Amino acid sequence: MVYSEELAGRLRERLGTVNRVTEREMFGGVSFMVAGNMCCGVLGDDLVVRIDPTLHHDALTRPNVSEFVMGGRSSRGMIRVGPAGVADDDELALWVRLGIAHATSLPPKKAGAKKKAAPKAKKAPAVRKKAPAAKKKAPAAKKKAAVAKKAKRPAVKARKPAAKKKKVAVKAKRPAAKKAKRPAVRARKPAAKKKLAVRKKRAAVKKRAAKAVRRRR
Numbered sequence: 001m002v003y004s005e006e007l008a009g010r011l012r013e014r015l016g017t018v019n020r021v022t023e024r025e026m027f028g029g030v031s032f033m034v035a036g037n038m039c040c041g042v043l044g045d046d047l048v049v050r051i052d053p054t055l056h057h058d059a060l061t062r063p064n065v066s067e068f069v070m071g072g073r074s075s076r077g078m079i080r081v082g083p084a085g086v087a088d089d090d091e092l093a094l095w096v097r098l099g100i101a102h103a104t105s106l107p108p109k110k111a112g113a114k115k116k117a118a119p120k121a122k123k124a125p126a127v128r129k130k131a132p133a134a135k136k137k138a139p140a141a142k143k144k145a146a147v148a149k150k151a152k153r154p155a156v157k158a159r160k161p162a163a164k165k166k167k168v169a170v171k172a173k174r175p176a177a178k179k180a181k182r183p184a185v186r187a188r189k190p191a192a193k194k195k196l197a198v199r200k201k202r203a204a205v206k207k208r209a210a211k212a213v214r215r216r217r
Helices: 005-014 053-060 089-105 113-122 124-216
Strands: 021-026 029-034 037-043 046-050 065-070 073-081
Touching: 005 029, 005 037, 005 089, 021 037, 029 089, 037 089, 046 089, 053 065, 053 073
Parallel strands: none
Antiparallel strands: 021 029, 029 037, 037 046, 046 073, 065 073
């Protein structure tokens, strides 16, 4: 992390008489915490101060002061002072007093509160060790699938002859159907002869009637 060591040293001198002051790497620089709450810090060559949110707009009216923006977002009460704004020790002392006043007005935080998250990171390797056990089960599943395929193949082959028998049975039925239909066709022929005989008789009757009519004339 690159930040002004000179400005960080000046802040340490101002905060030397304050109780419960700790340093923490934050925002790509160094931050000074009072009772677990942020007071001020150094980012590059600039001073970052957390003041009372009600003084936010008044602070922005001073020269070399701007909003502290991180990730495209600004926070009410967080300001950034350029190098020219803290060149004078009195100016630096003013910003440090405002930072201390706001930090001490907040409920103190336990220094070890954030250290509880460390044991959770140790549990991650235990989860990774279980992954190889899952991989060992894969060959057993493959063997079962292979055995199932082998068991099914003979059953399919055994069914094929049965299908052939059905075809033979169908072929055997066809001649019987043809034999049954042929006599029926032959039985109809006498009926056709009868019809022809009836027609001939009718024609003969008509001829006789016609001859009789002619004779009467």
